[in-house]
Amino acid sequence: MTAPLLSEIDLGDPTLFERAEAHEAFEVLRREDPVHWNPGTEELNGFWSLTKYEDVLFISRHPELFISSKGIAGSGLRHPEQYPGNTVSGDASIITMDPPRHVKMRRLVNKGFTPRAVEAMEPQIRRIAGDILDRIEGRSSCDFVLEVASQLPLAVICGMLGLEEKHWPILFEFTNSVLGARDPEYQADVPEDERGTVDAAQRTGIIGRERMMGFFGEVLERRRREPTDDLVSILLESEVDGEKLTEGDVLAFCFLLILAGNETTRNAISGGLLALCEHPAERARLQADMSLIDPAVEEILRWTSPLHHMAREATADVEIRGRQIRAGEKAIMWYPSANRDEEVFRDPSRFNITRSPNEHLAFGIGEHFCLGSGFARKEIKVMFEELFRRFPAIELDGTPERLRSNFINGIKHMPVRL
Amino acid sequence: MKVQVNLDMCEGHGRCAQAAPQVFALSDNDQSEVLLEDVPADLVEQVNHAIRVCPRQAIAWLEDA
Numbered sequence: 284m285t286a287p288l289l290s291e292i293d294l295g296d297p298t299l300f301e302r303a304e305a306h307e308a309f310e311v312l313r314r315e316d317p318v319h320w321n322p323g324t325e326e327l328n329g330f331w332s333l334t335k336y337e338d339v340l341f342i343s344r345h346p347e348l349f350i351s352s353k354g355i356a357g358s359g360l361r362h363p364e365q366y367p368g369n370t371v372s373g374d375a376s377i378i379t380m381d382p383p384r385h386v387k388m389r390r391l392v393n394k395g396f397t398p399r400a401v402e403a404m405e406p407q408i409r410r411i412a413g414d415i416l417d418r419i420e421g422r423s424s425c426d427f428v429l430e431v432a433s434q435l436p437l438a439v440i441c442g443m444l445g446l447e448e449k450h451w452p453i454l455f456e457f458t459n460s461v462l463g464a465r466d467p468e469y470q471a472d473v474p475e476d477e478r479g480t481v482d483a484a485q486r487t488g489i490i491g492r493e494r495m496m497g498f499f500g501e502v503l504e505r506r507r508r509e510p511t512d513d514l515v516s517i518l519l520e521s522e523v524d525g526e527k528l529t530e531g532d533v534l535a536f537c538f539l540l541i542l543a544g545n546e547t548t549r550n551a552i553s554g555g556l557l558a559l560c561e562h563p564a565e566r567a568r569l570q571a572d573m574s575l576i577d578p579a580v581e582e583i584l585r586w587t588s589p590l591h592h593m594a595r596e597a598t599a600d601v602e603i604r605g606r607q608i609r610a611g612e613k614a615i616m617w618y619p620s621a622n623r624d625e626e627v628f629r630d631p632s633r634f635n636i637t638r639s640p641n642e643h644l645a646f647g648i649g650e651h652f653c654l655g656s657g658f659a660r661k662e663i664k665v666m667f668e669e670l671f672r673r674f675p676a677i678e679l680d681g682t683p684e685r686l687r688s689n690f691i692n693g694i695k696h697m698p699v700r701l
Numbered sequence: 702m703k704v705q706v707n708l709d710m711c712e713g714h715g716r717c718a719q720a721a722p723q724v725f726a727l728s729d730n731d732q733s734e735v736l737l738e739d740v741p742a743d744l745v746e747q748v749n750h751a752i753r754v755c756p757r758q759a760i761a762w763l764e765d766a
Contacts, residue, residue: 397712648756650758
């Protein structure tokens with residue numbers, strides 16, 4: 284396709300990402316207006332788009348100037364009062380928390396996510412991957428997203444939270460309605476002729492959140508009666524500044540862990556297989572020498588950038604590249620763009636499984652660096668090792684269906700031939 | 702030049718120990734340990750790289766008091 288005109292680019296439009304056309308827009312933005320004011324709509328606020336690697340670094344390194352507590356996904360609604368469910372059901376989780384409380388809360392759980400903890404879990408992760416692949420053994424085709432990619436991260440995070448397997452499918456559903464709220468496929472609770480609107484997305488997200496909170500409310504009840512050694516029980520026992528966490532704190536934490544734990548890695552695995560199928564020479568190189576898996580995982584992360592963005596709100600007037608960002612305005616960091624910045628990555632539009640250096644920002648950096656990055660890397664690595672061992676000829680069998688979202692770089696369905 | 706690691710931030714990703722192995726190591730409790738607080742001139746570049754790649758941005762040069 285031809286490059287879009289700067290004046291026509293709207294990164295607030297989730298269908299741009301559904302059509303997989305965002306990279307053309309990012310290229311124009313990086314070249315012509317790297318700190319760009321993206322006007323809002325009647326429903327959504329305008330925002331600054333930051334598309335250069337160095338600028339994403341700058342914002343990430345200044346969590347006091349660019350705060351998370353006013354929302355991290357999108358630019359926000361112009362009329363939030365129309366959706367009271369947005370505000371009544373929520374304590375903050377660490378992803379929407381600022382220093383100094385952010386670090387204190389994060390430290391309650393980060394022992395469970397260290398490189399050592401991840402290594403200790405590897406045999407279990409490999410066993411789960413094996414079980415998933417057992418279930419498609421003997422079949423000629425499957426939906427790679429639903430039957431393979433989504434299953435591993437879901438099982439791992441549910442295991443860490445001590446959730447029984449019978450509940451996993453419903454948690455997958457809740458996750459889709461919260462994080463896929465703008466996609467009509469997940470708006471089943473909204474009448475068909477109203478789907479696809481911002482209003483439908485708000486209602487879908489609120490319903491998903493309430494169902495998820497209801498589910499975890501019951502889990503907390505059970506753990507209080509019978510504590511175990513899972514993350515939920517640890518959180519219930521935890522204190523910050525001498526005070527026990529509230530019910531709302533623990534619920535928000537569980538909500539974040541289940542969403543972040545199962546959505547992003549799913550998309551890295553699906554997007555990774557898609558990238559490998561679309562670049563057969565790179566795929567052949569990897570399958571001929573699986574010792575290249577570590578740099579290949581890094582390139583998959585750079586290439587897919589499972590999260591399109593994180594939003595921040597400026598607490599003071601800040602000038603970046605001659606543009607004035609005013610206190611109270613939203614600044615959005617676009618990771619897929621930073622990860623293809625020509626000034627940082629040589630030949631950035633080439634998928635190269637042995638790229639070095641490869642200091643991508645797929646997990647963010649600094650204060651809010653992805654807590655689960657170690658698990659994500661391990662799950663992607665183990666899945667591709669096991670997948671190519673068991674199904675070396677796996678191929679696409681149709682067009683993947685992308686999620687309508689400018690937040691999650693999701694693939695909803697991806698038919699494959701085994 | 703002196704370097705320091707903010708242990709409130711460090712989560713033991715070990716990137717500093719890869720970037721500047723003579724200056725940083727991972728301790729038994731999964732955090733970065735500074736082996737050589739006074740960084741010799743020939744290792745400054747490596748430490749600057751460690752500062753840049755630390756996922757938690759936990760490493761900084763100590764300002765001269």
